[in-house]
Amino acid sequence: MALTKQAQKKPKKSRLRRISDWLHLWLGIASGLVVFHLGVTGCIFAFQKEITEFIHKKEFYVDVPAKAQTLPLSTLKASAEKALGGKKKITFITAYKTPDRAWEFGVYKGGNPDAFWYFDSIDYYDLVFMNPYTGKATLVADYKYEFFGIIKMLHWSFLINHPIGQQIVGWATFIFVFLLISGIIMWWPKNLKKSNFDKSFKIKWSAKFKRVNYDLHNVLGFYVMTICLMLALTGMVWAFQWFQATVYVVAARSTTPPTQVDVKSDSTKTISAIPFDVAFEQAKQKFTDADRIGMSPAEGGTATIYATGYRGDETYWNYDLIQFDQYSGKLLNRKNQSDKNAGEVVIGMNYDIHVGAILGLPGKILAFFASFIAASLPITGFIIWWGKKKKKKNPAVAEN
Numbered sequence: 001m002a003l004t005k006q007a008q009k010k011p012k013k014s015r016l017r018r019i020s021d022w023l024h025l026w027l028g029i030a031s032g033l034v035v036f037h038l039g040v041t042g043c044i045f046a047f048q049k050e051i052t053e054f055i056h057k058k059e060f061y062v063d064v065p066a067k068a069q070t071l072p073l074s075t076l077k078a079s080a081e082k083a084l085g086g087k088k089k090i091t092f093i094t095a096y097k098t099p100d101r102a103w104e105f106g107v108y109k110g111g112n113p114d115a116f117w118y119f120d121s122i123d124y125y126d127l128v129f130m131n132p133y134t135g136k137a138t139l140v141a142d143y144k145y146e147f148f149g150i151i152k153m154l155h156w157s158f159l160i161n162h163p164i165g166q167q168i169v170g171w172a173t174f175i176f177v178f179l180l181i182s183g184i185i186m187w188w189p190k191n192l193k194k195s196n197f198d199k200s201f202k203i204k205w206s207a208k209f210k211r212v213n214y215d216l217h218n219v220l221g222f223y224v225m226t227i228c229l230m231l232a233l234t235g236m237v238w239a240f241q242w243f244q245a246t247v248y249v250v251a252a253r254s255t256t257p258p259t260q261v262d263v264k265s266d267s268t269k270t271i272s273a274i275p276f277d278v279a280f281e282q283a284k285q286k287f288t289d290a291d292r293i294g295m296s297p298a299e300g301g302t303a304t305i306y307a308t309g310y311r312g313d314e315t316y317w318n319y320d321l322i323q324f325d326q327y328s329g330k331l332l333n334r335k336n337q338s339d340k341n342a343g344e345v346v347i348g349m350n351y352d353i354h355v356g357a358i359l360g361l362p363g364k365i366l367a368f369f370a371s372f373i374a375a376s377l378p379i380t381g382f383i384i385w386w387g388k389k390k391k392k393k394n395p396a397v398a399e400n
Helices: 015-046 048-055 073-083 147-157 163-187 194-201 209-223 225-239 241-252 275-286 342-348 350-354 357-393
Strands: 092-096 103-110 122-130 137-142 292-296 304-310 319-325 331-335
Touching: 015 048, 015 147, 015 163, 015 357, 048 147, 073 092, 073 103, 073 122, 073 137, 073 275, 147 163, 163 209, 163 225, 194 209, 209 225, 209 357, 225 241, 225 350, 225 357, 241 342, 275 292, 275 304, 275 319, 275 331, 342 350, 350 357
Parallel strands: none
Antiparallel strands: 092 103, 092 292, 103 122, 122 137, 292 304, 304 319, 319 331
């Protein structure tokens, strides 16, 4: 009779560890499809600016004349409205400091607020790109059906306008945070012997598929854990008001909300010049260090003109805000970035952190690869579980 080798007993896991492993498995299976969806859409959206500008390079960039003088903003606004058929009023404008950049004029109108699907919740959302020197439209685009806009809304809520869409995304993201933490507990090497070190930090590409898949799940999961955790937490800020409020309170060290100054336009104070142009010229003088200026015309009798000076070609967190009287162009209120408390700053940075833009192109590359690996984790994790399940069904028979 051949001798059989006694299997070496593995050290028994603690109850807490067994519970953590069990939750990691079944919560991972439950949220896997949503996490995969978020990872894939996050990958696609990561370089949306670069891809869009490459495709529309001729429309987004213009020739700068020898004597570069832009037309009045009110003239460009009227031309943009004409390009849209004359029935839609421009609601937001982006004017760039970069001389060869076309300016953006947008119109947006909400649809049925109770609609279940995203497309039914928007009446129209159009953008007109204008040559600021000639007043000619370089591109008229329907952004309601724009590719990256749809990808963004798929990522946001599966194109569902009902709160249930974001709740599904939010709770799957919440579970993903737990999976990252429990995963790092499972990954943690018991000691730093070379065999454990290699198993924890290196992928053994020469091994069989089962081992390579295991390494892809464990090793890659470890390397992107910090970035994925940041992406997940910033996603939860949008999904849950209680989480956003918590982040604000922790950062601001106060439960007091930001102060809001209520200013109104005075219809009795009028000027002969066009107030919108007056406001824009003042904004250009005030925002000396801004890379682009956002302008929003007043909507309503006492409403004000808003001017936003953004620092950075793409980010949104670092900006100053000015309000002007719509009848006189008089400066009514200004709030600078330096006036914001830490809670406002952190919440304002949320989008730029989530998409990686806060670190520029390197940040986007990190966000892309983290999203790609995050999308792979449910797949590699499922393969690991399926392999163990098959192994239990077909136990090895000892030799006699």
